[in-house]
Amino acid sequence: MKVNTLTISTLIIAAVFIVIFALFAVLDISTSKKRKERYRTGATVTSYLMLLPAVLLAFMFVLLPILYSLGYAFTDYYLLEPQNISFVGFDNFKEVFEEIGQGGTLYHALINTLIFVVGVVPLQIGLALLLALFVNKPLKGSKIFKVCFFAPVVISLSVTSMLWRDILSGSETGLLNAFLGLFGAEAHDWLRDPATAMPCIIVLSAWQGCGYQMLIFLSGLTNIRKELYEAAALDGAGAWTQFKLVTWPGLRSTFVYILITVFIGACRISTQPMLLTGYQDHTVTLSYYMYQTGYRDRWVGLSSAVALLMTIVIGTITLIQRRLFREKD
C-alpha cells in the first residue's frame, strides 16, 4: 500500500518535472534565433545523455526529499504508521506558532539558533579573513601555519565535539577548569550553565570551521594583482588604506560567497549541541529539534512544517544578502 502511494506520487512529480523542463526547452528553442544560438540535434542528445546520471540521482536524492519534506508539512505523517497519513491543512503550522508563543522547546530552539547565527557568522568570517591575510604574507612558515589552521576542519565534528566535551567538562580535571584553576578560579560547568553553553558552542564552531573559509579567502587573495598593491604603496597608502582600497574590493565576490555559505551552514547547526549537551532547552537548535521530532519522536508532519518555515526564511535572507552585497556589474 505505502509502496504504491510513494511510487505513484514520485511518478507524478517526475512527470511534472519533465513537463516543466520541456516547456523551458521549447521556450529556449523558440527564442534561439533571436539570441543567435544554434542547437544541433547531435550535441543536444549528447548533452542530455551526459547529464542523465546527475539528473536522475539529483531528482531521487536531492529534489524529491525536499519536495516530500515540504509536502509532509501539511499532513499528520507519523513515521511508524505511514498508511494512516492524511491531509491536515495548516494544523502543523498552528502548532508550531503555538509552541513558539507558549515558550516551549521550539521557542528555545528558535532563540538559540538566532544567537548562534548572530554570534558565529561574524566571528567565523572575521577569523577566516585574518588568518588568510596572515598566511598570505610572503614569509617563511606560512605554509606550515596554513596546514595547522586548517587541521580542525578535516577532523570530524564527532571527534572535535568529544574533545571539547572533555575540555569544557564540569569536573575539576576538565581542561579549561584545570587551566583556570591555576589562577584560582573555581570549577565551572560550561556546558550545563545556560549562560555559557551557547557561547562555548559558538566559539568551538568558529574555531573548527574558519580554516575552510580561510582557504577560500586565500584563493581570493591570490587572484588580486600584485601591481595594485605596489601602485597603492607608491601613492603612499598605509596598510589599512591598502586593505580598504585594494584587498577588500578584490575580495568582494569571495566575501558574498562565504557570507551566504556560512550563514546557511550556521542556520542548520545541529551536530555540536547533539554531541556536546544532548537535547536540552538551553542548547537545542532548530535543526536539532527537527531531527528529534521527526526521526526520534517520529512526528514527521510537525518536523516538516518547521523545515518548510525555515527554508522560506533562509531562502529569503539569502536572496536579500545576494542583492545587498553583489557586485554591481
Place this chain on the structure above:
Amino acid sequence: MTNQRYKDLPNFKRNKTPTKKIVEQIIYIIVGTVLSLIFLFPILYMLATSTKSESAFVSSAGTIAMFLPDFANLGDAVKNYANVFTEFGIWRYAINSFIYAGIVIVLNVIINGLAGYVMAKLSFPGKKFLSFMIIFLIVVPVETSIIPLYSIVIIMLGLKKTMTVLGVILPAAISIFNIFLFMQFFSNIPKEYEEAARMDGANTMQVFFKVILPLSKPIVATVAVFCFIGVWNDYLWPSMILPTPSAGQWPLLPIQSVVSSIGSMSELTTSERMAALVVTSVPIFVIYVLAQKYIVQGFGNAGLKM
C-alpha cells in the same frame, strides 16, 4: 605616466632594511606558532592522552603534562591502541569507510564532472532551467529532507540489509555543490583545447576524459578530498539506514558511526577513547596534507561567485 611609476618600484622595495625583515620574520613565526597552538591544542591533547594510562592521565590533569605524551611508559600507549584495535575491531569499520569513500569519489567526480562540463561548455535547450535548479538546490537546506530521504531509500528502493550500502553510496555520489564547482572551473578553461581535440576527431566524451579532466587536477583533487572528508566523517545517515552489526558477521557501518558511540561507552577509559579518535583522524589528515597544494588552486581558478 604609469611606466614612470613602476620604475620607482625597486626603490620602494629597498626601503625595508635586512634587520627590519629579520625582525618581521621572527615576529611572524612567534605569532604564527601561538595561533597554531590555539588550533592544534585539542589535537595535541588527544595525541598525548592516547599514550597514557588512566592513572597517568588523571595525575597529569591541570599541568602542562596534559599536552605531552608519556614516553616513559610506552607500554601503556601500545596497550591503548591494541585495545582499540582488538576489542572493538575498529579496523573493520575503517576498511568499510575506505571502500565507501573510494567508490563515492570516483562516482562523484565522473557524474558531477560530466554535468558540470555540459553546463559550462555545451549548449542545449533547457539549460537556463537547469542552471536555476542548481542555484535553488544549493540554497535550500538539505538536512530538513533526511526523513523523506530515509523513506525513499528504505521503502521505495526497497533496500534491505546488505543492499542498504547502496543507500550510503548513491546519495553521496551526487552533489549539486560539486556540479557548481566543476561548472565554474570548466568555464575558465579556454575553448582552444577542446577545439584542437575535436579537430583530431575526438567525441564529446573523449574530450571530457582526455582533455578536460587532465587539465582540471586542482578541482578534481578539491572535490575528491572533500568527498573523502564527507564520507569519512558522516555518521548520522549511515547509522540511520545501515543494520546494526550482528555477531560473527562483517559489519557494514563506517568508522564514525562507531566512534560517535564510543564516547558514551563507559567501559572505555579516556585514554582508549582518545586512541580511537587518533586512529579515525589520521587518514583524513594524511590525505589533506597530500592534496592541500591543489585545494587553494581549485577554489581560486573556479572563481567562486554566487
